[in-house]
Amino acid sequence: MNLVDIIREVQKLDDMSQQRLLSYLQNALEHTINGKEPLLTEIAERKSERGFSCPHCHNANAVRFGKYQTTVGTKTVIRQRYKCKDCSKTFTDLTNTPLNRTRKLDKWLKFIECMIEGYSLRKSAELIGEITWVTLFYWRHKILSSLEQIPTEGFSGIVEMDETYFLYSEKGKRNITDREPRERGGTSDKRGISYDQVCVLVARDRQKITLSSVLGKGRIVKKRLDKKIGTLLSKDNILCTDSWRAFSSYAKEKKVEHYRFKSDGKIRVIKGIYHIQNVNNYHSRLKRWMNRFNGVASKYLEHYLAWFRFLETLGFSQSVKNIKGMLITSCLFPVQETNKALRKSTFHPISVTALEDLMN
């Protein structure tokens, strides 16, 4: 069919269909003609919504410094480059974002879709095509390095808080020498809570503001607890926890009203509203979701917690709005980790000195 045929066919369409065709063509052609990409523009605008600053030195003294060209899918996109007058470094809207220097924006969008589904790297690589799962490993962790930085708002009212444990894992690390290798995601042979377990704290208020974070190996320690949650709590909060002593003494110290629930399950609710069922349900959903990964290296656990937190806010639904929203959000917090740094990272939960540890 040549162009004349196409025009002839278009003329046969009714008014409504011609209108729809027109808006389709306008949309499809706009980006090619302007060399613009609305998603990149939105990222740039959201990143600088509080004013413009240099990603290297954070001063607001930058000038335009030429343009650069990139391709997004089959489109050529022209973007602005800047130069900081203070530190003399150049940057673009995507410096320190996971998308830095990308030429594959459409693939990133597909990958985000896979992340919302919670697909494995291998399955994602198959679905996306042309990108190896090793590359996707870095994409995943760059996105999560950013999402991890989304601040938790302060809690209001009742806060349910409980800890859960994940088996310490060095999955992916070769030549583990200090102990026998274990089956992936296996169970610890030590009874009770041991140093083999990684403690994860989840605190959630009734507006679903959620903190989930790695507290370290072994039993819950008050000092670590305070480092994670101290600034989010006020005297107006009411804590609901299980009967761990660490929680009780912590609540007393913070002068916060406190309801305790023993693990025997005899009393589940006090006065009809105080309970820890929301946080316990959160634990179950988190564990069920984590199961798909067959055990996660503990050094990346914080990333997975951030991933799950974000998906909960999206309701796990992969609408166009959510996919774009997740990609934009992952460009709003600086990600400076190189691929090598991501690979070589180690398990390092919040630092508490050995002495502080002993005091608890």
Ligand SMILES: [Zn+2]
């Ligand atoms: Zn600068």
